[in-house]
Amino acid sequence: MFRNVFAIAKREFYAYFASPVAYIAIFLYLVLLAITFFFKIPFLLPKEDFFVEKEASLRALFEWSLLLFTVFLPAISMRLLAEEKKMGTIEILLTLPVTDVEVVVGKLFGAVGFLLVALALTLAYPILLFAIGKPDIGPILGGYFGVLLVGMGYLAIGLMASSFTSSQVVAFLVAIVLCALFTFVDRIPEALGIRALEPLNAMSFSYHFRSMARGVIDTRDIVFFISIIFAALTIAHYSLSSRKWR
Amino acid sequence: MIEVRNLVKDYGTIRALDGVSFRVEKGEVVGFLGPNGAGKTTCMKIITGFISATSGEVKVASLDVVEHGVEVRKRIGYLPENAPLYPDMTPHEYLMLVGTLRGIGKDEISTRISKVAELVGITDRMGQEIGTLSKGYRQRVGLAQAMIHDPEILILDEPTSGLDPNQIVEMRDIIKEIGKQRTVILSTHNLPEVTATCNRIIIIHKGRIAADGTPDQIQSAHGGGNFYLVEIEKHDSMDLASMFSAIKGVRSVASLPSSTHIERLRIEGVENVDLRRDIFELCVQKGLTLLGLQRERLDLETIFQRITLQ
Numbered sequence: 001m002f003r004n005v006f007a008i009a010k011r012e013f014y015a016y017f018a019s020p021v022a023y024i025a026i027f028l029y030l031v032l033l034a035i036t037f038f039f040k041i042p043f044l045l046p047k048e049d050f051f052v053e054k055e056a057s058l059r060a061l062f063e064w065s066l067l068l069f070t071v072f073l074p075a076i077s078m079r080l081l082a083e084e085k086k087m088g089t090i091e092i093l094l095t096l097p098v099t100d101v102e103v104v105v106g107k108l109f110g111a112v113g114f115l116l117v118a119l120a121l122t123l124a125y126p127i128l129l130f131a132i133g134k135p136d137i138g139p140i141l142g143g144y145f146g147v148l149l150v151g152m153g154y155l156a157i158g159l160m161a162s163s164f165t166s167s168q169v170v171a172f173l174v175a176i177v178l179c180a181l182f183t184f185v186d187r188i189p190e191a192l193g194i195r196a197l198e199p200l201n202a203m204s205f206s207y208h209f210r211s212m213a214r215g216v217i218d219t220r221d222i223v224f225f226i227s228i229i230f231a232a233l234t235i236a237h238y239s240l241s242s243r244k245w246r
Numbered sequence: 247m248i249e250v251r252n253l254v255k256d257y258g259t260i261r262a263l264d265g266v267s268f269r270v271e272k273g274e275v276v277g278f279l280g281p282n283g284a285g286k287t288t289c290m291k292i293i294t295g296f297i298s299a300t301s302g303e304v305k306v307a308s309l310d311v312v313e314h315g316v317e318v319r320k321r322i323g324y325l326p327e328n329a330p331l332y333p334d335m336t337p338h339e340y341l342m343l344v345g346t347l348r349g350i351g352k353d354e355i356s357t358r359i360s361k362v363a364e365l366v367g368i369t370d371r372m373g374q375e376i377g378t379l380s381k382g383y384r385q386r387v388g389l390a391q392a393m394i395h396d397p398e399i400l401i402l403d404e405p406t407s408g409l410d411p412n413q414i415v416e417m418r419d420i421i422k423e424i425g426k427q428r429t430v431i432l433s434t435h436n437l438p439e440v441t442a443t444c445n446r447i448i449i450i451h452k453g454r455i456a457a458d459g460t461p462d463q464i465q466s467a468h469g470g471g472n473f474y475l476v477e478i479e480k481h482d483s484m485d486l487a488s489m490f491s492a493i494k495g496v497r498s499v500a501s502l503p504s505s506t507h508i509e510r511l512r513i514e515g516v517e518n519v520d521l522r523r524d525i526f527e528l529c530v531q532k533g534l535t536l537l538g539l540q541r542e543r544l545d546l547e548t549i550f551q552r553i554t555l556q
Contacts, residue, residue: 003346003349004347007343007346007347011332011335011343015332018334019334087330087333088326088327088330089330089331089332091291091296091324091326091330092324092330092331092344092391094296095295095319095324095326096347096348097316097319097320097348097349098347244298244312245298
């Protein structure tokens, strides 16, 4: 089980670095992060009070990461299954003595490995903060943990989208729509002025992320993200196995 | 070894397989023959467990392919049509991946890789990206992948399609070598291929088995009558055609292009009767000089066309 998952994850991880898409995505992500970090462009950011001047925190960085991830991670996950289906390589993979579950989980972990590389490259910012000031470590650790969970959720959703189709473009677009929906759903009640819709906040990635970014690790938030990941993987698994009962 | 019973597969409203049954014994090299879209690939995909049948069952080594999918897949090496491989990997990396997923141990995997690489002749390309390899080499890497775990059963979907004539000959030699110790099912729409590599042919047409047997059996079962090529020294004023038609068992007589001295005829006779003696004796009786007499049967190519153009 673990051996197979690990072998598949490793293959996916290396496959990213065999194509320029990975480098371009990482480069764009880092450049856009740098722009917000140093120039503090508040457009698109959810709440106006995020920019308290002279605050030694990474809030802006995390919030901006969340937004970038809704586009950046679907671009990473879109190929996971769609490309294999298009090229036919899935036929060899699935006729090896591996289970569909191992394939789905392995693929997600490969993409998560890529996400970890991208996040590791942003560690320059907390290092910078510690060099010039005295930031509170709680929100930084919580923020990174939250960003990782959000990213894993996006990747799982993207993997699911990739399982529906053999077109990477379709997988990309479906994933963007779903990720954006999960991110911004907490703005809908506010925008429409309907308080009755407020329970929707509980489905929002940014809502759960924000409490973690304050440095508060609440099991409810963790359970939320794990449930989303589990649900997306389950659907991806059924979608992959559906070739057998169609 | 492989038992296929009453396999039916529908794709939407299209019936790709319509009640296919056959058995393959250990050590047989079976050629699936049929025009494109006949159901060969579908049948192979079901045996390998990639897709499931609408109804019917497949057992490999007495194990049901649906219930014991992983166990069955361990015993099979499969090369899908067009050898779909990851283009960004080198053959060595790819075989490493497949070997690992096949459960080959770390200490053993390198020797296995060099063994199969040598068998299929890719030793000198192990470090080159698969995407930059020629079709012939890719096909070989595909074959190496199917054999990495030394499987009892090999299923090869059109292993020679898209190869040039030299590569085809090489691929056939490799398959013949492999087939000595293993059960092999290969599909093709290339006839010389089956006669060169297989000891049994299954002709699939419109989702059904149209013929099943050794090339000899198929020729006698579907070849229609026997044909006799007769060469006689030219003899004026004799209606050879009607003369030979009088022999019991002759279906038709056709004259072939003749030279100035030799008359050539092609006589079709009924199945299972050898008319050579009758033809010879008639010639003696009429005082004709028989220069040549040869019996031939319909070649597989013609039989295949007869079956599949129906």
